[in-house]
Amino acid sequence: MAKWGEGDPRWIVEERADATNVNNWHWTERNVTSWSEERLKALLQEVRVEGSEGVCQVTDVSKLEGEACINNRKGKLFYFFEWVIRANWTGTSKTGVKYRGTVDVANLSDENDADDLDISVALCADHPPTPLVQLMKTKGIPEVRRALDQYMKQLKTGKKLMLYLILKRDISCRKWSLICMTGLCLQISSAPSPGAPCSVGKASTTNIQLKETFSTTPDELYATFISQDVRTVKTMFFIHIEHDHDCMTLSLSLDQDHFATVILLFEDGGGETHLYVDIQGVPSGSEDSTREGWNRFYLQAIKQTFGY
Template identity: 25%
Template sequence: MVLHNPNNWHWVDKNCVEWSKSYFSDKLVGVSVKSDNASVNISSLDSLTGDVDVNQRKGKVISLFDVKLVLGFKGEVEGGEESEVSGSITIPEVAYDTEQDEYVFHISLTAETKEKQPVKELIRAQLIPVLRQKLARFGPDLIETHGKDIQHPVNENRSVFTSSAQSNQGISVGGATVNGLGSTESKSSSSAAYNTTTLRLDPVFQTSANELYKTFLEPARVAAWTRSPPVKFDNKEGGEFSLFGGNVSGKFVKLVEDKSIEMQWRLRDWKPQHFANLNILFDQGNSETKALVNWTGVPIGQEDVTRQNFEEYYVKSIKLTFGFGAVF
């Protein structure tokens, strides 16, 4: 069932935790390997905790996930006094930005003894490489399975802007060129005024003000939590920035180290030349930092879009990328 979302323009989010449990049970349980003196197989998915979401906005589908898996296994050692072996494999992080060779596996044997060690060695040598390959398929399979549930096909869109974003091809529309990311480069300089309002958020991060300030401003860190190098990022007062393929852009107005970031800030589909003023104050406590996020000049009707984008692409992504707190 496709959710109601004309032209795939609005933010749509789908929680896929339950599907993920079924997915990993299907793909991992039953996987087995064998050597000359031992054998082992994944017998159960004991737990899956964390977040799995597929999101759609302006014709683009992305996934954000970060889960912890605990797998049960059973094995056998041939010719040993304790032939039957059981235990668990904990994978503390399966995340959207984890590379195949970065997965970590903690192996625990029930009542571990020297006689059971061949099973542990077999897991390390043969089972873990198989698990790495299967875990690496999760992200692509997640998008393939659930992307169609939250996005209409390109040929059903009546919006050339959204269709362009989906097909990643440039389209010329009435004197404006729309690139593959859905941005518009218009020959017109028209920027009719909006009726505007204010907006405030106060997310909490489990880190220091210094670390959080650097996370918003250091190019390498920005590239990590935006999942791609910025289109433009001049991190000084008066410097311009363009993130998420140009979906967010602006200019830094005032930077006070570890204290605040003030900027002109806009979403791509706002009227040309219209910027809101965005001020982020870093309020450090004993073990956490609250980011007091304040906008003025947000177009009326864009409050929810602005809030949702910032919470998802800034707050949640930063927490998942750097471990700065739980996401909900």
């Protein structure tokens, strides 16, 4: 798999002032590595198994090497990811003795299904043999496999669970374009920007991750984001929403010297919805205000307005 940003130049279209990638007909790339890292860690740390031997729990992920991206070509989405993972687990025997070990995954990629993943379990060298290793092999590995399968499904899911918002300023500084990528297609819209052109320079940026739980279903929360009523919520940015059966388009006013990507993941929590927000490309020094703005004017405002 080619590294992020190293796609075949014959396919990836340059950003030019005299041309537009209309409806994303040409190949475009979207980096979802940061979101993937957060999801893999969260899913693996939920792995816990119990048996006659004792209890084992994955505690953390000590190695997570790889990348993930989503590409679009002629309105179709292609998913590419490749990861090498090492997670740590602790076990407690029935007699109360503590043990530590590792779980290794060498081939988590778009080329393999969950059943094809090579997952191995080991006990730390400074620990004596224990039946807990067998517990991790018989029950722990299937749970790890299930967690990784869930990641792959979430990455490839449709509009009902994952929503990508790409905000970018045109090279001429004459307009703003927001690309909203769902699990089905891509669409471009534009909104007017301040009249005077401005120069573009590389700015130092960072990423922000937020999580909020809503007392509603993923479908209902998703519908809230696309409803007319959401326009009544006092937001941090100007927001305009258009929606049809397969696409959603939002226009936001943001600092004209920067572009940002927002990834929203709607996860079913059984009677509630966990919303994960990954904001990529936040100007350095604006982290606190951006985090506060999203919490106050988006997440909490939607909760208060719609009773979630």
